[in-house]
Amino acid sequence: MNHFESGECIAQAWGRRPGVRTNSFVPRYLLYRLPPCLMPTCSTELASHIRMLAIPFAPVIISRAGATLIAQTYISSHPATGLLLISPPPSNASVPQSLLPTPLEEFIFEARFPCAILCAEAEQSRLAAESRLWKDPGVDKIVVQDEDAVVGQQGVVQIEQWLDELGI
Numbered sequence: 001m002n003h004f005e006s007g008e009c010i011a012q013a014w015g016r017r018p019g020v021r022t023n024s025f026v027p028r029y030l031l032y033r034l035p036p037c038l039m040p041t042c043s044t045e046l047a048s049h050i051r052m053l054a055i056p057f058a059p060v061i062i063s064r065a066g067a068t069l070i071a072q073t074y075i076s077s078h079p080a081t082g083l084l085l086i087s088p089p090p091s092n093a094s095v096p097q098s099l100l101p102t103p104l105e106e107f108i109f110e111a112r113f114p115c116a117i118l119c120a121e122a123e124q125s126r127l128a129a130e131s132r133l134w135k136d137p138g139v140d141k142i143v144v145q146d147e148d149a150v151v152g153q154q155g156v157v158q159i160e161q162w163l164d165e166l167g168i
Contacts, residue, residue, distance in 0.1 A: 039069060039073045043076075046071075047074060050078075058113075060084065062084045063086065063088075064087060065088070069100075069104065082166055085116070086119070088117065090129070091106060092105065111139055114166050115133065115136070116139065116162050117141055118144070122147075142158045142162065
């Protein structure tokens with residue numbers, strides 16, 4: 001069972017101030033049957049949550065699985081201090097049609113801010129072959145042993161280390 005089927009979909013925004021954090025949970029029935037016309041709506045909702053934080057700096061966006069589509073939509077038109085994608089689909093075309101019934105154009109934003117992709121070793125080869133961001137030399141690649149490590153303590157430690165490197 002992959003991330004899309006498991007129903008795990010969280011987009012998180014982290015502020016630079018200690019303890020400033022919000023979770024935007026997207027209902028499973030929306031994310032996994034999400035036509036592209038709703039992607040800007042979800043991005044707007046995420047922007048609204050981030051605005052309500054009233055942080056003085058652009059946030060670090062951390063998202064996982066299908067929520068990475070929302071995060072990348074947000075990043076395409078909003079500022080960010082950083083972007084961490086956890087186990088993203090290699091491309092929008094690779095998202096199963098049952099989950100995203102109409103095609104979604106590939107994202108073309110330029111990563112002019114710190115970006116990273118966290119994935120399991122099993123996902124690495126597919127991302128290397130199909131992912132535009134994985135091929136970008138400016139994007140940090142964080143590979144952990146397996147799916148349990150991605151969602152477990154090893155993944156959390158890797159995320160904390162990456163945020164420390166950014167000075168956040």
